[in-house]
Amino acid sequence: MSQTTANLAALLPSAGAKLVVEERPIPTPGPDEILVRNHAIALNPIDWKRIDFNIALPTYPAILGSDVSGVVTAVGSNVTAFQPGDRVLGSAAGMSTANPDHAAYQTYTLLLASAAAKLPAALPFRDAVAAVTSVSTATLALFDVLGLPAPESAAKPPTNTGILVWGAASATGAGTVQLARLAGLKVFATASPQHHDRVRALGTTAVVDYRSPTAVEDLVAAAKEAGVNVALAVDSISTDDTFPLVVNFLARFEGPKKVAHLLQWPEHVAKPADVEAEWVQGFKIWVARKDLSELVFNRLLTGWLEKGEVVPGPVRVTDGGLSGLQTALDVLRKGVSGEKLVVEV
Ligand SMILES: NC(=O)c1ccc[n+]([C@@H]2O[C@H](COP(=O)([O-])OP(=O)(O)OC[C@H]3O[C@@H](n4cnc5c(N)ncnc54)[C@H](OP(=O)(O)O)[C@@H]3O)[C@@H](O)[C@H]2O)c1
DSSP states (O other), rough: OOOOOOEEEEOOOOOTTTHHHHHHHHOOOOTTTTEEEEEEEEEOOHHHHHHHTOOSOOOEEEEEEEEEEEEEEEEEOOSOOTTTOOOEEOOOHHHOOOOOOOOOOBEEEEGGGGGEEOOOTSOOHHGGGGGGGHHHHHHIIIIIOOOOHHHHHHHOOOOTEEEEEEEETTTHHHHHHHHHHHTTEEEEEEEEOGHHHHHHHEEEEEETTTTTTTTHHHHHHHHHHHHHEEEEESSSSTTHHHHHHHHHHHHTSSSOOEEESSSSOOTTTTOOOOOOEEEEOOOGGOOOOOHHHHHIIIIIHHHHHHHHHSSOOOOEEEESSSGGGHHHHHHHOOOOOOOEEEEEE
């Protein structure tokens, strides 16, 4: 891990180009921001999609990335919850603000204090960073889109309320399983068999192989046997293949059905009239649902991590620090199985 105090950034110089590492100024936090000296950066599929499909790249050079963990070095005038020296993780808002100071792929990142959490002393930066988008996306899927009572609120879902999490080995799926469990739901999930033990340990009532031709039937049987009604679903994969399976599963249960999906529902895939479906919009974690962000990141996540109630997913560290981000992006573009790609800086 470098001891540099300069701010080095992995810049995307132009559309479709390879990342290049250059020095840029260390930013100063605005009133509601904290400056973090990053120690680990995690990649998300949206990072390579932004390059390949020109998403949220208004100007070049651009800086990608949203997930960091590190040490606070300065705080804005309104910030009382953090101070220099705090070990934190957080979700950087650059995809929304278009301000490169708010991007992850560099040594120093400005975070909204509302989207940061202190780390338990024993949790390494490289492991902690895997929780960022996993938790933010789960928060929005469950408590924004599906409207479930937030954990620790007085309202509780009715006993034996269940939820389907399709793709629980994914980073977002694993986060959703854990936050759903903490919200008092019984969780039914799919994942490849090599991830079943891990997904069970996160708190599922049943998990089946999504490649099995009887996956839906087997999960329905498990829920009925457990006496659980499952009218809610989070489709953490959201492909042409998964939407019909999720809908077929929900059709076997009572009451209004709702699916939170992570990618837009394609026009050519039928959406049954009796199923409400809503796209999870990740950028809401920074401003539109700051209430949820403050609740989960500022008030709950540190304790959950401390007690092991939320466990960050497995990580694979790519060598080379910021220079390794290009390699990691190329690997992620091909797809990963049950691991979060991370670089250390
Ligand atoms: N809308 C939003 O706000 C938002 C936020 C974050 C992510 N996303 C999007 O959500 C998707 C997931 O992101 P992520 O970071 O969680 O991905 P990820 O961790 O890279 O997902 C990889 C996992 O997907 C699983 N998978 C692939 N195909 C599957 C299928 N047909 N059924 C079940 N599981 C399957 C694999 O499971 P196995 O290893 O078990 O095979 C693999 O472990 C991406 O498309 C991403 O762009 C959207």
